[in-house]
Amino acid sequence: MTLLEGIASARLRIDEAAAAAGRADTVSLQLAVKTRTPDECREAAEGLASLGLPVLLGHNRVQEATATAPAIREVPGSRISLIGPLQTNKINRALACVDAIDTIDSPGLVDAIDARAQRIIDVLVQVNVSAEPSKHGVRPDDAPRLVDAVVESEHLRLAGFMTVGLNSPVEADVRAAYADLRRLRDDTADRVGVATADLDLSMGMSGDLEWAVAEGATIVRLGTAVFGPRRP
Numbered sequence: 665m666t667l668l669e670g671i672a673s674a675r676l677r678i679d680e681a682a683a684a685a686g687r688a689d690t691v692s693l694q695l696a697v698k699t700r701t702p703d704e705c706r707e708a709a710e711g712l713a714s715l716g717l718p719v720l721l722g723h724n725r726v727q728e729a730t731a732t733a734p735a736i737r738e739v740p741g742s743r744i745s746l747i748g749p750l751q752t753n754k755i756n757r758a759l760a761c762v763d764a765i766d767t768i769d770s771p772g773l774v775d776a777i778d779a780r781a782q783r784i785i786d787v788l789v790q791v792n793v794s795a796e797p798s799k800h801g802v803r804p805d806d807a808p809r810l811v812d813a814v815v816e817s818e819h820l821r822l823a824g825f826m827t828v829g830l831n832s833p834v835e836a837d838v839r840a841a842y843a844d845l846r847r848l849r850d851d852t853a854d855r856v857g858v859a860t861a862d863l864d865l866s867m868g869m870s871g872d873l874e875w876a877v878a879e880g881a882t883i884v885r886l887g888t889a890v891f892g893p894r895r896p
């Protein structure tokens with residue numbers, strides 16, 4: 665399968681999941697490009713563009729985002745999100761190359777980014793809905809306070825929520841965690857006075873995108889479904 669075929673078949677899978685879930689709104693495909701070379705990242709961005717899709721790429725590491733951003737930026741309209749944890753000492757480098765930070769997990773991180781940012785930056789609050797200790801993200805109980813910190817900041821714009829789903833083959837359990845994030849999104853929209861549709865839900869990966877789409881995902885992050893097995 666070529667990269668273009670991989671993207672097209674992933675897109676079809678999302679469309680089928682959306683249709684099966686009776687979804688009429690848009691579910692976007694973001695390519696998770698960790699460990700991909702600059703050339704591969706550009707090819708992926710070109711592939712999305714050539715299919716008429718939004719050029720959305722997600723990077724786990726600031727270092728890889730920095731190294732690949734120039735190649736990705738050759739493709740007009742490309743948008744790079746950080747989908748891995750951000751350490752305070754890498755904020756400036758992240759701000760220099762990404763359009764969005766999808767892994768906001770503490771008020772301290774909000775303050776640190778706010779102090780350094782010189783423009784508005786879109787962020788997603790990352791929530792650990794599965795409560796697995798290995799996962800990053802704010803605890804659901806602490807999410808409202810974190811949301812408030814984002815809303816009160818000068819430079820961060822709340823664009824929605826992100827989670828890495830429960831690692832389980834049990835559909836009901838995985839979906840319950842995604843449903844928790846959706847409810848948090850809905851409650852937040854009410855509470856801060858924005859439209860639900862203006863808050864994204866980034867959830868679902870190659871192994872479980874159908875379950876995430878059924879629970880309301882508006883962005884799915886796909887790596888292996890498009891690129892093949894992960895590299896070490």
Ligand SMILES: *Cc1c(COP(=O)(O)O)cnc(C)c1O
Nearest residue numbers: 696747869870885886887888889
């Ligand atoms: C790697 C990664 C993905 C994509 O995972 P696949 O199972 O390869 O589709 C999505 N989100 C994050 C945060 C990742 O690190």
